[in-house]
Amino acid sequence: QVQLQESGPGLVKPSETLSLSCAVSGYSISSGYFWGWIRQSPGKGLEWIGNIYYNGDTYYNPSLKSRATLSIDTSTNRFSLMVFSVTAADTAVYYCARLGDYNRWHFFDFWGQGTLVTVSS
């Protein structure tokens, strides 16, 4: 069974960089699949942030205006998210997830429990 666990600071100051890591167990991320990040701001819906393929190819939500960077470390079986120049609007619960695939379709089938990141001075 694939399990994912987010980790990182729960409080980030405005204009600084949010940095989160997702530890994967039960599957070697170097074997395949996309891995992604999703967030939910207070009182709002789910927002896709970006995905990274096991080979390092990345895809991002254009709405983040290039402030997000995903990376993958197969030696530690983790992938990471950085969001630069954060504001209060980046306060959210951040989820990491795996994208399963069926034919050519991809969908988030395994999720972490989520971690709350608050942007405040």
Next chain:
Amino acid sequence: AIQVTQSPSSLSASVGDRVTITCRASQGVRNGLGWYQHKPGKAPKLLIFAASTLQTGVPSRFSGAGSATDFTLTISSLQPEDFATYYCLQDSNYQWTFGQGTKVEIK
């Protein structure tokens, strides 16, 4: 980027009711749409992928239909554990977009 419009934003229903939620994509996405159930404090749960394929372990009262731009999620007989927020997610050209969500509340 493809936009997804989900409706209604909320609904009230009773146990045993049939419930239908709709998502419309701004461009055709073939069968690239899935449905998720989200409860407070929990991770979202995949219900349906590729428009109509039921995820393993999901009760058969959940079903998905549609293709191209118009999709539906139907719960045939609402159960107490089904009160939650539901989201669609489109997958097209390596860009993913969630619908705005539908909160299903107890009448």
